Amino acid sequence: MTKPEGRHPAARPNSALPRHYRVMRRIRSFEERVGELFVRGQSAGSMLHLSIGEESAAAGVCAAMEGGDTFTTHHRGHGIFLARGADPARMMAEIGGKEAGYCHGKGGSMHIADMGLGHLGANAIVGGGIAAVVGAGLAARHFGSGRISAAFFGDGATGQGILYESMNMAALWRLPCLFVCINNQYGMGTRIDQATANPRLHERALAFGLAGETVDGLDVEAVAEAAARLVAGARRGQPAFLAVDCYRFYGHARKDKSPYRDTAEEEAGRRKDPVAHARALLLQRGLAAETDLAALDSEIDAEMDAAIDFTIAQKEPPLSSMFRDVYAPEEPEPEPVRARIDRVLARD
Amino acid sequence: MTKPEGRHPAARPNSALPRHYRVMRRIRSFEERVGELFVRGQSAGSMLHLSIGEESAAAGVCAAMEGGDTFTTHHRGHGIFLARGADPARMMAEIGGKEAGYCHGKGGSMHIADMGLGHLGANAIVGGGIAAVVGAGLAARHFGSGRISAAFFGDGATGQGILYESMNMAALWRLPCLFVCINNQYGMGTRIDQATANPRLHERALAFGLAGETVDGLDVEAVAEAAARLVAGARRGQPAFLAVDCYRFYGHARKDKSPYRDTAEEEAGRRKDPVAHARALLLQRGLAAETDLAALDSEIDAEMDAAIDFTIAQKEPPLSSMFRDVYAPEEPEPEPVRARIDRVLARD
Amino acid sequence: MALQELTYRDALRQALINAMRENPDVVIIGEEVGRYGGAYAVTKDLIKEFGAERVIDTPISEPAIVGAAVGAAMAGLRPVAELMYVDFIGMTMDQLGNQAAKIRYMFGGQIGVPMVLRTQGGTGRSAGAQHSQSLEAYVMHTPGLRLAMPATVADAYHLLRQALTRPDPVVFIEHKALYTMKETVDLDVPPLPWGRSAVRRTGKDLVIVTYSRQLHHVMDAAGKLAAEGIEATVIDLRTLNPLDFEPIREHVERVGRAMVVSEGAMTAGVAAELSARISEECFDFLEDPVVRVAGEDIPISVSPTLEAGSVPGVRLIADTARRMVSGRVAA
């Protein structure tokens, strides 16, 4: 267990901690249910990347964002999307590949999105969604919307050149962009120090002329403060990079048992639990009583159980939907191979 | 004219300056002849990128390299190749698209190379040759050859993500690699400060864990010293980045008159002439007399004139050579379209 | 407006100018598009009228240029991204093929990516293996991407204007050898609808299907053939996605012989698709196999001789047509 004693012992005025905690607690619960969905054979495939242990990045950074701000996420983006307001039932249904999901079962866990919430898309390509925020930043400036655009990605994405191309553009054009690196120490089986000679990732951003910080993800308030500061800067045209240090509690995807890291490390890593830490702080500061938290637990568990039930009750998308949305609705759908074969064979 | 007075007034012991000067003077002369080849309609196309003004990067860095070291160059790489020992006649013939050229007229100015000299290839893709030195560095270590591999590229290539991917790998694996950025201030019409918010380019290398320096390209001795230091480090497994500040004296390619920069800037830029600077220093330090330098001028001019004459006298490659070297010599050549059509039409 | 003499380059430029005047959300993003005016001068002086916020010079970062355009399109702009050479499309195939092409689909139709990626390709400048390719097949093979390849001055204008109204990403490939080509055009004459091919010439002996610069080689060849009494129907595809197959069918069924001409490498290229499609759909009408006249399966050389030899030219097209029509005399 985390030992919050001695850290922020006093409640801050108008503490946002209860809100952060609620967001994080919902993420944790959601992700646990995703695991359950998989075990029950109701998820579409095993490419499920849980963000357990990383909840403070989602809660802290998203708290600094406003309605209308846009963002892209990576393959481990459930938590961020939830923190920006997603409906867990439609998310879960998407993860189950069901028609009622956000993307009608076409996207799944790695391509979940809701444009209405400013979510420009999750991505299964490591680094694939980063450059989009440069364009969204250009649009924000063009329309004078005052909006920022944030790219969320993992430490592994710091291996992708497009990150540096994008940060360079953002700095050059002074765009309202935020680059959020959720450093859970691993890209699959590769620890960050096995992927770079200098794991102080924010130094790269500084070298390109962005603002850059690293924050300890155990402490959601610290994340939220750093994010608030950097988002404010970004809104004024000083793009920024924020690395949130945390630990990937479980395997890379549902089937990975992380044999490449030792138990001691995992145990230590899992002690850096931002949800437990925040819970302890809430109690300690008198911002919540055990009973309140237990009630919250039940409420959230019920919500997430309902998401599972909803998902299981939903249908797979109809085969005919396959040709829909390749192009805009007003355009003809691509001709099915079967129809083409029919035409060729029925030519007499 | 440069005013070398007050800088390095005394000859250094065993000065390498005469050697550097000779290399630079040959490059200058070669590039002028490339311009002439174009004017005489004997070059294959107009994609000719002259390295006039950048001679110290070639001379200084290459002086720090040894036989067996490998390197890749960019589209403005004639000078580097010459400095590593290329034959100007075969180079010029290649630029003329002639069979006698280094690549039998297939490569031209932007794809000139001599593997025998460790030249792993010039590249018409900005940044395209950088990653290869990572592989060459791996090979050097694998074979215990003690060799380094150097990538030469322009400031514009710092926009390419693959540079950072490559530097990151080199630093992570402690490879004997050198990344040489010839910062002539422009990528086509874009001044470096229009391409990045932080033009102190070597800071990026530092952030990835490489050694990094910037050196003034006016002073070939300074370039050579920095290169010697960084090459020595690279040989020991500390990869490095060296930015050589200089100025692109003329247009981007033969047809560009640089309307995007003003005359005053160009004049100031052209005063940063490493060849003239070295020449003045030679005289001043008593390392050469005017007569020696005049004799050298004639010798070099004659050599380069001969390269032009050679080129003009050469033939274009035969059409049949078109199918050669797509695959290894022992493999069948691709079947010409004409032969395929013949077969189809002659089927009866 | 009236008739005017215009180059392909100027038609493209005019299309951009008109689109930008009409729609303040059209922005151009690319290397050297602003101050320099474009490597092939298509965006010359646009920065003067529209400013650096709408004609955006970028660092040399092709992947991020395309990626930024994707994001910009999703966020409400109408970006025209530019790749200086289609040869650089390799760097961007992830952003193009995995992002731009799939976003509408992956996200269940929530949003589209209405962007145009302008670029140019082909041989003709002794530019060597990395600056002379015809890579349209990569695009044509990628579901979700539209593909326009104008051959004429009028199409340069109209297809670019139309591309800028399409709801989905359009890759727009110009040909470097056409920029200085002139035509007398009246841009006010209503164009063909988007996605339609044009029958450039009608004849009874064979159908030649082509696009982009090869149209001109084909028309030259058809002129020569006509002088010998061989009449070719020439179809200019204009867009490869959508592919307007009906006119091809109609003419091939009438004429019974088809040649397809593409500058791209033959194997698994656009010519393969056209040939396969014609054979499938017009099989009973074909007197002879569809013949592909396409680029060699080799890289392009800088030597002008080898460069020219690597792609179809008037002579090969005319020779092949003659042999197809005249009972296949071996060369």
Place this chain on the structure above:
Amino acid sequence: MALQELTYRDALRQALINAMRENPDVVIIGEEVGRYGGAYAVTKDLIKEFGAERVIDTPISEPAIVGAAVGAAMAGLRPVAELMYVDFIGMTMDQLGNQAAKIRYMFGGQIGVPMVLRTQGGTGRSAGAQHSQSLEAYVMHTPGLRLAMPATVADAYHLLRQALTRPDPVVFIEHKALYTMKETVDLDVPPLPWGRSAVRRTGKDLVIVTYSRQLHHVMDAAGKLAAEGIEATVIDLRTLNPLDFEPIREHVERVGRAMVVSEGAMTAGVAAELSARISEECFDFLEDPVVRVAGEDIPISVSPTLEAGSVPGVRLIADTARRMVSGRVAA
């Protein structure tokens, strides 16, 4: 050695192990190839035998992985680069298509790039649009790149061993749905030479040309058809470059009917090339048009239903064959 039961995965792994034992210059470069043992476990425990200097875990930097392999090959190593999914090939198409494929040619034959790029593609894991593609057509369309796509356990072994002796870059695409497939094989039986296709079944009614995982669908369909009295010849290409056309010609000329089956998107894909080629070369022997059974021109969905519907399956293949043979009864 004797007969043994082996999975496709283990055959690949064994090929790597044997090649690395024989040739100390073979190195593996890729994401998670070492400590993790490969995303699909093909390189499992190789790092234990060969060490981290020969089984090189990389950062997530696909362009530089391929670029480093190019440089390594030029400098005397025998690199096997790995792309975890062929879907990431888009990021590397510059290094692959502009560098690896063209270096020998551009430099006038001075040097080759003897590297292997191992990757895997195809549907079968509900992995969605960016992890399920069949992108071999990009490779086949790029002169200078060889392309191998093993369908069987024995070929997984032998083609990889052979790829590691080829003088030019080989893209080696495995199929994710085949890794756990088992066969009883004797790896000491001499393999077919590199570049040869295999006739997997001979029959008089139609020829089906295919490769990779679709071979199994085709064989299943052929089995069903045989029970109904329809006999198919099945040709497994094994390598797409080189393409072994002669056996196709021979069998199509004998049988007069051909179907080509590919998991890749139909338009401008491998099936188009095969169809065009067969029509060109066997025209007078064809009773019916060559029929393409290929992937839909759409992205792949995560929904298992839509995913399976997006690519050819046994039923479509068998139905189509039946209709081709039995005088084309409309479905």
